[in-house]
Amino acid sequence: MRENVLKTRECREAQESLRELQMELMRKSMHVGSLASAVEGQVKEKSRLCQFLNVLSEKFKALKLEHQSLRKESLEYKNCVLDATQMSKTIQQYVNQYATLEHEFKELKEKFSEEAKERKDLYNKLIEIKGNIRVFCRCRPLNAEEIAEGASAAIDFESAKDGELIVKGHVSSKKVFKFDSVFSPEEDQEKVFEKTAPFATSVLDGFNVCIFAYGQTGTGKTFTMEGREGARGVNYRTLEELFRIIKEREGIFLYEVTVSVLEVYNEQIHDLLLTGSEPGATTKRLEVRQAAEGVHHVPGLVEAPVTNMIEAWEVLQTGSKARVVGSTNANEHSSRSHCIHCVMVKGENLINGECTKSKLWLIDLAGSERVAKTDAQGERLREAQNINKSLSALGDVISALATKTSHIPFRNSKLTHLLQDSLSGDSKTLMFVQISPNENDVGETLCSLNFASRVRGIELGQARKQVDVGELSRYKLMVGRAKQDSKNKDAQIKTMEETIQSLEAKNKAKDLLTVNLQEKIKELESQLLVERKIARQHVDNKIAHDHLQKQRSIKEESYLRSPMAERNLNSTAEKPRAAPNDFGIAKQMFSDSNTDTYSFKQLMSLGEEKENNPDAGKLPPTTTKARRVSLCNGGEYQQPMNQASRRQSLIPLPRRNSLMPLPTAKLAVAAAPPPLDKITEHLSPPPLCSPPVVSKEKGSRSKKINSILRRSLQKKVIIRPSMAAQAGRKVSAATTAQGTDFGRKAARRVPMSGGAGQRVQQHKDKERGWNNATSLRNNY
Numbered sequence: 001m002r003e004n005v006l007k008t009r010e011c012r013e014a015q016e017s018l019r020e021l022q023m024e025l026m027r028k029s030m031h032v033g034s035l036a037s038a039v040e041g042q043v044k045e046k047s048r049l050c051q052f053l054n055v056l057s058e059k060f061k062a063l064k065l066e067h068q069s070l071r072k073e074s075l076e077y078k079n080c081v082l083d084a085t086q087m088s089k090t091i092q093q094y095v096n097q098y099a100t101l102e103h104e105f106k107e108l109k110e111k112f113s114e115e116a117k118e119r120k121d122l123y124n125k126l127i128e129i130k131g132n133i134r135v136f137c138r139c140r141p142l143n144a145e146e147i148a149e150g151a152s153a154a155i156d157f158e159s160a161k162d163g164e165l166i167v168k169g170h171v172s173s174k175k176v177f178k179f180d181s182v183f184s185p186e187e188d189q190e191k192v193f194e195k196t197a198p199f200a201t202s203v204l205d206g207f208n209v210c211i212f213a214y215g216q217t218g219t220g221k222t223f224t225m226e227g228r229e230g231a232r233g234v235n236y237r238t239l240e241e242l243f244r245i246i247k248e249r250e251g252i253f254l255y256e257v258t259v260s261v262l263e264v265y266n267e268q269i270h271d272l273l274l275t276g277s278e279p280g281a282t283t284k285r286l287e288v289r290q291a292a293e294g295v296h297h298v299p300g301l302v303e304a305p306v307t308n309m310i311e312a313w314e315v316l317q318t319g320s321k322a323r324v325v326g327s328t329n330a331n332e333h334s335s336r337s338h339c340i341h342c343v344m345v346k347g348e349n350l351i352n353g354e355c356t357k358s359k360l361w362l363i364d365l366a367g368s369e370r371v372a373k374t375d376a377q378g379e380r381l382r383e384a385q386n387i388n389k390s391l392s393a394l395g396d397v398i399s400a401l402a403t404k405t406s407h408i409p410f411r412n413s414k415l416t417h418l419l420q421d422s423l424s425g426d427s428k429t430l431m432f433v434q435i436s437p438n439e440n441d442v443g444e445t446l447c448s449l450n451f452a453s454r455v456r457g458i459e460l461g462q463a464r465k466q467v468d469v470g471e472l473s474r475y476k477l478m479v480g481r482a483k484q485d486s487k488n489k490d491a492q493i494k495t496m497e498e499t500i501q502s503l504e505a506k507n508k509a510k511d512l513l514t515v516n517l518q519e520k521i522k523e524l525e526s527q528l529l530v531e532r533k534i535a536r537q538h539v540d541n542k543i544a545h546d547h548l549q550k551q552r553s554i555k556e557e558s559y560l561r562s563p564m565a566e567r568n569l570n571s572t573a574e575k576p577r578a579a580p581n582d583f584g585i586a587k588q589m590f591s592d593s594n595t596d597t598y599s600f601k602q603l604m605s606l607g608e609e610k611e612n613n614p615d616a617g618k619l620p621p622t623t624t625k626a627r628r629v630s631l632c633n634g635g636e637y638q639q640p641m642n643q644a645s646r647r648q649s650l651i652p653l654p655r656r657n658s659l660m661p662l663p664t665a666k667l668a669v670a671a672a673p674p675p676l677d678k679i680t681e682h683l684s685p686p687p688l689c690s691p692p693v694v695s696k697e698k699g700s701r702s703k704k705i706n707s708i709l710r711r712s713l714q715k716k717v718i719i720r721p722s723m724a725a726q727a728g729r730k731v732s733a734a735t736t737a738q739g740t741d742f743g744r745k746a747a748r749r750v751p752m753s754g755g756a757g758q759r760v761q762q763h764k765d766k767e768r769g770w771n772n773a774t775s776l777r778n779n780y
């Protein structure tokens with residue numbers, strides 16, 4: 001009997017201990033559940049934060065890239081601005097330099113113009129002093145035939161240096177003629193040209209010049225004007241001089257030279273440069289026309305442009321070859337026409353822009369001859385008559401000019417009509433009067449010299465510079481264009497300045513944008529840091545809270561354990577029928593142990609159910625009772641759950657109770673805790689969570705949580721095998737199926753018992769003024 005009593009007591013103690021353990025297990029399960037839910041929440045939060053962090057990182061990267069590109073652009077703009085500034089500085093320098101140079105140039109130009117004007121004035125004065133119509137007399141040497149005939153010279157050149165020559169007559173009377181220059185037969189072409197050269201300069205200065213040779217047939221007109229190989233005449237030398245001066249004036253003046261060759265034959269003007277012109281061939285007749293006041297020209301005349309002496313000479317030669325020549329008694333190759341070379345010179349002063357258009361007439365007149373003397377007949381007679389007529393017309397014009405008659409008969413012949421510009425006062429004219437030294441030709445010589453003297457007596461007006469009106473208007477047009485260009489340039493500079501300004505403004509705006517973006521990045525970074533801190537703080541708070549709660553509960557338990565245990569023992573003695581209830585609790589415990597086979601999600605769902613249903617913790621105790629009754633065997637004994645059972649959790653475990661149905665070994669195995677990897681795999685950081693600092697913090701945090709979970713699970717593992725061993729010893733094979741049923745039922749009860757445990761916990765929390773779930777929800 002005593003043994004029975006002892007056994008019963010032992011059994012009760014074991015039951016009490018079992019209950020305590022069950023309660024402890026429940027508590028632990030709840031704790032694990034809450035921790036799991038917290039962990040899952042943390043994991044979710046972490047993943048959300050990681051996602052957010054990734055998004056922010058992407059944004060940050062994009063912003064960084066944009067910032068870099070903006071920086072690059074800004075640098076480019078800065079360089080652009082620097083370049084533009086440099087350019088504007090350089091332009092300014094050039095402008096200043098240009099202004100200085102322009103000023104200097106203006107001064108030099110003025111000086112040069114003054115000098116040039118002075119030179120021209122002096123030169124003109126010199127020519128005017130000498131006379132605008134100048135007459136040079138040249139006497140040919142006696143030819144071989146004349147020498148053979150024993151002809152003697154009738155010209156005395158003693159005072160030729162003074163421009164005087166004396167014609168010795170058959171009679172004792174001598175006649176003295178004075179000319180601008182007298183060239184004796186000994187004087188060569190070069191000597192003659194020395195005094196002719198200034199006329200070439202005048203042509204290039206813009207004056208019309210006419211050089212012509214007049215004289216009896218065979219006196220050397222062609223020789224003087226054209227010359228021969230090795231003894232070039234005035235034509236060649238003048239052209240040579242022209243091109244020499246043109247070259248000399250290169251860069252200051254710009255000249256265009258054209259050459260025309262024509263002849264007046266039988267009172268008709270022929271162009272000797274027309275293609276197919278052959279000596280004596282009938283060519284197109286040309287007429288002299290008046291283009292403007294004092295300007296006469298021959299429309300349709302070929303004007304061959306030449307740029308150098310060779311070209312010019314070729315053209316002149318071409319014309320000369322086409323000239324009509326014939327044999328006369330006086331000259332084997334007598335010129336039967338007046339050969340006229342016209343050199344047109346267009347000049348432009350590059351300094352002051354003055355343009356001129358002048359003409360140089362080089363005329364080899366046909367020889368005057370006495371028809372009776374030459375015994376000309378037929379065609380030669382007609383030629384001679386026409387030559388004489390034109391020379392007579394020239395004489396009339398000269399006479400009219402000399403006597404200053406109001407009407408000058410220029411139009412009486414083609415020759416005078418052509419020479420009108422050169423004889424009417426605004427030209428410089430040089431006449432070579434060619435004479436024969438032969439005493440047999442004294443009559444013709446005297447005629448020629450008298451004519452030349454008359455010509456020399458003509459007072460031409462002051463030579464007028466031939467300003468090219470067309471060129472002047474062209475120059476004016478150019479000035480207008482230059483002004484327009486200048487205006488356009490100014491507008492361009494203005495536009496450039498505006499562009500530079502707008503670029504600078506753009507650059508400033510870009511800089512501002514860059515600064516704003518940098519600030520935004522900083523703001524986002526700080527925001528990210530704050531969020532990380534908050535998340536970490538929440539986790540720490542939760543852990544600290546749980547830890548604190550646990551410590552408090554342990555303290556409370558240790559404080560209440562001894563008296564409550566005694567009271568429980570007494571109460572069990574009074575209530576011997578508590579076994580069925582104990583059995584139910586045991587069932588529940590083992591079925592609870594099945595919760596270990598649940599996944600953490602299930603555990604957390606339990607926790608969530610409780611969290612989401614706070615009223616569950618406030619259910620009246622009667623409801624709990626009723627539900628518990630339904631799970632117990634017939635509800636015969638209803639033992640309310642109280643704190644005493646928890647307080648006895650530390651009572652040593654009783655030995656195996658044969659009366660108590662225990663779960664099978666399978667259940668025990670099933671109750672084994674899930675591998676830690678499975679639990680922690682939820683905590684592993686997502687792959688996208690890359691930033692090193694963050695992952696470190698997160699890693700340490702997850703490590704903390706893992707260690708907490710591991711500790712709590714280890715505790716479970718330690719407790720569970722002992723319980724399973726106890727159960728394994730007491731439960732028979734027949735009760736396996738029943739145990740499984742219990743397990744299933746108990747498994748359904750987990751939320752209930754969990755709810756009760758949680759309710760107790762919440763009650764405690766309420767007492768402390770804490771609400772973890774609420775606080776956690778509010779935080780996230």
Ligand SMILES: Nc1ncnc2c1ncn2[C@@H]1O[C@H](COP(=O)(O)OP(=O)(O)OP(=O)(O)O)[C@@H](O)[C@H]1O
Pocket residue numbers: 139140141143185215216217218219220221222223224330331333334335336365366367368434
């Ligand atoms: N100053 C001179 N020195 C040497 N020879 C000369 C000189 N002047 C003329 N002659 C020679 O006299 C000849 C006749 O000269 P040229 O043909 O030039 O005369 P012209 O006045 O042109 O005759 P025409 O009126 O008939 O054409 C030529 O053989 C020429 O070489």
